[in-house]
Amino acid sequence: MYKQKKTIANSNWIKILGGIFFQISFISTFSQDRLTKEDSTLPASQRNGKITAQWYDRAVFSGKGDGPQKENVLWYRTSAKVWEEALPIGNGKLGAMIFGGVTDERIQLNESTLWDGFAQDASNPNALKALPEVRRLLFENKNNEAVELAGKTMMGNPSRIKPYQSLGELWFDMPLANAENYVRSLDLSTAIATVQYRLKDATYTRESFADAASNVMVVRFTASNKGSIGFNLRLRRAKDANCVPVADDNQALLLSGQVSVKDSTGKQRGVRFAAEVKAVAEGGTVEVKDGVLSVHEATSVTLYITAATNYPGLLQLAKGVQTSNIDPEKECNKTLRKAITVPYAQLKSQHIKDYQRYFNRVAINLGKVADTLKTLSTDERLAQARVNGKADNDLIATYFQYGRYLLISSSQPGGMPANLQGLWAWQMNPPWNADFHTNINVQMNYWPAEITNLSEMHLPLFDLSNALVKPGEKTARTEYGARGWVVHHLTDAWGFTAPADGPQGIWPMGAAWLAQDPWEHYCFTGDRKFLSSTAYPLMKGAALFMLDFLVKAPEGTACAGKLVTNPSYSPENEFVLPNGKVSVFTYGATMDLEIIHDLLTHCIEASKILNVDADFRKQCTETLQQLAPIRISKTTGRIMEWAEDYKETDPHHRHTSHLFGLYPGNQITVNGTPELAEAARKTLEARGDNGTGWSLAWKINMWNRLQDGDHAYKLLSVLLTTKTLPNLFDNHPPFQIDGNFGAAAAIAEMFLQSQQQTTNGSYVVQLLPALPHAFETGAVKGLGTRGGFVVDMEWANGKLVTATFTSKLGGELNVQLGDKTVKFSTMKGESVRLDGELKKVTSQN
Known part of the structure; x- marks a missing residue:
């Protein structure tokens, strides 16, 4: 979320509530801004x-x-x-x-x-002329001069939605x-x-x-x-x-x-x-x-x-x-x-x-419910969780299903996607316009869609993306002289694609991140028609923009000879320049490079599946080889957020953008890139275990990918005890629904992950990869995996009891439990049942 607006929100909080303690009253800023003294x-x-x-x-x-x-x-x-x-x-x-x-x-x-509002072209025709000078200033470490010039020449007209x-x-x-x-x-x-x-x-x-x-x-x-x-x-x-x-x-x-x-x-x-x-x-x-x-x-x-x-x-x-x-x-x-x-x-x-x-389609059970809990209302259970410092397992299971409920209720096929408040906003001017923030928030809304077996609810996001292509192509041409389509850090129902809010809004990565979702939908559903008609065109258009936007870093810079983004911005963070001044603009922010790596990798794979665009595929491959890599700070051992190893102004910043490659990307893995994974762990530790509601949800997912279920559970407890409103809405504060969705996805990935692939491209289904000790016994049914499997499983005393895999597509099934991996061939509609040792259970048994 845009930092300046967060500051305004916090100011209103103090001004309006007049010292009422939020933890007790749970009355948000925007629930009080029209309070009247009626009888x-x-x-x-x-x-x-x-x-x-x-x-x-x-x-x-x-x-x-x-x-x-x-x-x-x-x-x-x-x-x-x-x-x-x-x-x-x-x-x-x-x-x-x-x-x-x-x-x-x-x-x-x-x-x-x-x-x-209404549909209009906000692209700024002055941007293209100024772009080379903005880039030169950034490569010469004149960051704030670049910020000033970009603010005057590259902002959308209008620059607000x-x-x-x-x-x-x-x-x-x-x-x-x-x-x-x-x-x-x-x-x-x-x-x-x-x-x-x-x-x-x-x-x-x-x-x-x-x-x-x-x-x-x-x-x-x-x-x-x-x-x-x-x-x-x-x-x-x-x-x-x-x-x-x-x-x-x-x-x-x-x-x-x-x-x-x-x-x-x-x-x-x-x-x-x-x-x-x-x-x-x-x-x-x-x-x-x-x-x-x-x-x-x-x-x-x-x-x-x-x-x-x-x-x-x-x-x-x-x-x-x-x-x-x-x-x-x-x-x-x-x-x-x-x-x-x-x-x-x-x-x-x-x-x-x-x-x-x-x-x-999905059921979850995290153990027996104590009789004393059954008599407590939901707000009483939340109050007890705040006292205990953690929620009871049954409340967590309800919270998980509540996330699925909210997605079904706010995002139906043929309709609008869930916005920052899902479907529910009581004001004429809600927080952050209740818009579609594309620098994480709208994407986070859909993290649970596939894994919690709600693929249809994902479709409105693709309709929004398609609606952004035409205006995004115009913005790409007008502001960058580039092919393809671009979206910056936010959009609305009318197809706004230009930079907004301020120079920090000059973040042309929104389309590239949005293009991850249709690829994920294909991976889970195996819908080749969808890949051809919807996913691949969106991905290719976003990639064409990136191929034209990337520039080679000149000699004397940190990434000399490598392709980088310029201008670049790591949402929504700031850093300290060597001269002591604070800036937001740079080149080659790590998140940019990770998003581009993710996008181009998927474009290559999709073009092979569809057997199209060999020349484009070659260009994507060559660009990947020249892309600046993820770098580790020599002084801190953490993932570097920017091309230069700048000092952060806020070490506990809510955005953890430079770990996109850990989640929702898959460039950083425990087994595949252990050095990067360890640097990511240090980065998360330094960021801390607090944050806004949605920020905590993101970090829970990241700890899951590091296979540290207990740390993930710790942050889930923080989320539920400090950032959850009485009706279980996520509290930024104020209310934002993305935390509900991000946490639902995180709970699912404690039990099941499927992002890793074998050498032949088949996905590996990991069972209980980040199971917290708090969930020692339980069961889930109906979770989805990449490769098109639906999984039911039970565990007791922290160990798998049984798992059943139903194939929606047929094909290779790879299952991993701890250090053990097994492989099976499946037919469409076939079910494979395994015991706790990953041995196949026959009907005779």
């Missing part, structure tokens, strides 16, 4: 009308509700007080945060395509209640959020889910006593929208508007959007009056909610189409009219079935 005794419909961070549920909670006695559930004994305590639901397009209020309920809504925005909020006020034995929960196995409590002699239940097939969010209120449900409901947004009754329907509200943004001619260019809520009651009455939907004396009420925008879509943007004729209001009306014809039970069943075909 909490008033119902929502009578307050000042502003959407606020703090929600005042006037209900009194009594008794002690018992949570669901099953695995994969988050549950709590009071309603959420702030957004970071609310529970997320989503179908990849529609998202909501459910607060679970009793007297006052708040449901915050998102629609994945509701972005500020617009944010992803909240759709709006539903506000309910209901009778003042003394809620007995209250429980709100999120069942990860069904993707249904539930609220239940007793009020006098009645039991009230509320279920909420987001169905992907119908693109409808459903909230159903039921009560054990007839005619006992009543509430007032408002639908509103902080800006750019109006809420009106739906024509010819006195049981529905329509929110519609247009994001207020104009182009240079003054023309309004913002996205048009709409959201509609429709109430269907059993018994009682429903009416809309003065902008309030009211329900009286109903036995059950089902709310159907949908939303739409006129965003053209990533597939259209990839074709150069930047506008759309979609009418959001008509889309909403059509969607709801169809949804309400389906009985609730059928809609719920359809939702569960569709969701579980993804979620049920």
Whole structure:
């Protein structure tokens, strides 16, 4: 993340919270930046009308509700007080945060395509003319002169992007209640959020889910006593929208508007959007009056909610189409009219079935759950973890499955990829715009996609990459005179590819890193058609840019005669020059070289598989041979972050960019490059065992690759006890979802890795390569490997008991456990079961 914005965020933290201790309250910066002094005794419909961070549920909670006695559930004994305590639901397009209020309920809504801004070419035509001089200055160690010149000539125009925005909020006020034995929960196995409590002699239940097939969010209120449900409901947004009754329907509200943004001619260019809520009651009455939907004396009420925008879509943007004729209001009306014809039970069943075909692929068990833990709510278990300094194993298993849940809920085929907050953002201007940060964050979002058997969820990222190719090609030509496509350190829904935010945004490695993901998708799925039509074109385009961008370092420089990047930047770090001044620009940053090595290596392999582009393959091979190598500092024994062995301004910096080759790359390995692996270990030790949420997740993965499960577990404990919010969202701070995804991938790689290859190119499946002592006994089912295998395994006392490999593709199966390796030939669909000694178990046994 961009350091300057982090500083602003931290400043707001201090200013707004006024000393409230974050570890106790878990209220983030951005949950308080619109806190108002409303009278909490008033119902929502009578307050000042502003959407606020703090929600005042006037209900009194009594008794002690018992949570669901099953695995994969988050549950709590009071309603959420702030957004970071609310529970997320989503179908990849529609998202909501459910607060679970009793007297006052708040449901915050998102629609994945509701972005500020519009498509425009931000490439700077002055950049190409200045590029040779910027390079000369950097090679002559005039770093800050280069920074100054680049800042004046190479930044995008505009040099900022617009944010992803909240759709709006539903506000309910209901009778003042003394809620007995209250429980709100999120069942990860069904993707249904539930609220239940007793009020006098009645039991009230509320279920909420987001169905992907119908693109409808459903909230159903039921009560054990007839005619006992009543509430007032408002639908509103902080800006750019109006809420009106739906024509010819006195049981529905329509929110519609247009994001207020104009182009240079003054023309309004913002996205048009709409959201509609429709109430269907059993018994009682429903009416809309003065902008309030009211329900009286109903036995059950089902709310159907949908939303739409006129965003053209990533597939259209990839074709150069930047506008759309979609009418959001008509889309909403059509969607709801169809949804309400389906009985609730059928809609719920359809939702569960569709969701579980993804979620049920993987199961995890990390040992027996103590009876004392079963009685603790999720926030109580987090509090206990903070006291103990580590989370219990069952909470870790839930956290792992929560990461998978969030990916399914925020990234569905045909939709938008998960952004910095996944799908869920309550502000008009969320932290770091809730954009797609391409210098690690959006890539980290997809680290669990393949290994946790959610390959389909990976597809939206490739759609985004394809949408970036055309604007990225223009930026490559305009700013660098290069072929191929380029993306810098961030992008948005509109295809922004130019440098942004400041000179540190002149980091043209985003496309090259994004090109790793389609290759990984091919490695896990073996989808040759995808490799040919999607992966290879993206990879080749990114590689063509790099082939043109690389320059030979002149005599007298640290990498003389070798190919390096220039200008170069190691996200988002600074260093001290020999004259004592601080700078960010250099040439040949180690991360650049590792990303390029990764990209060119994969291009060579892909071109061989497809039997195409022999000349291009040769150029990639020759470039690899001339690429500056990873270097080890003679003074510290660590991996050098820059071409020069500069002193760091922040030795514990959150980014560990120069270890890309360890993870997510595979250039540094314990067995293949032991000297580099040892230098990487020293680098991680020096960086320390703390960090932001996502930074910890990255380092956990790196310790896994070094096969040090106990150290990985130590950092996982830090993540869960210091950087996890009450609803298990990752806390940068503030909330960023990448830490959830990165940690889910890390937990999986403790049990299974498959990045190493044999001499013939087959992948080696490593069992329990980084198993912590804390996970002495357990089982996982359904994890994926490169080469197309699905693995189930059990272990006890730290040793493998059995492992079963099901081949999706057929081919060679190489299995490694400790120092022992075995090999088998498999047919597509065949399963191979091995015992703890890697001996094949026949059906007769």
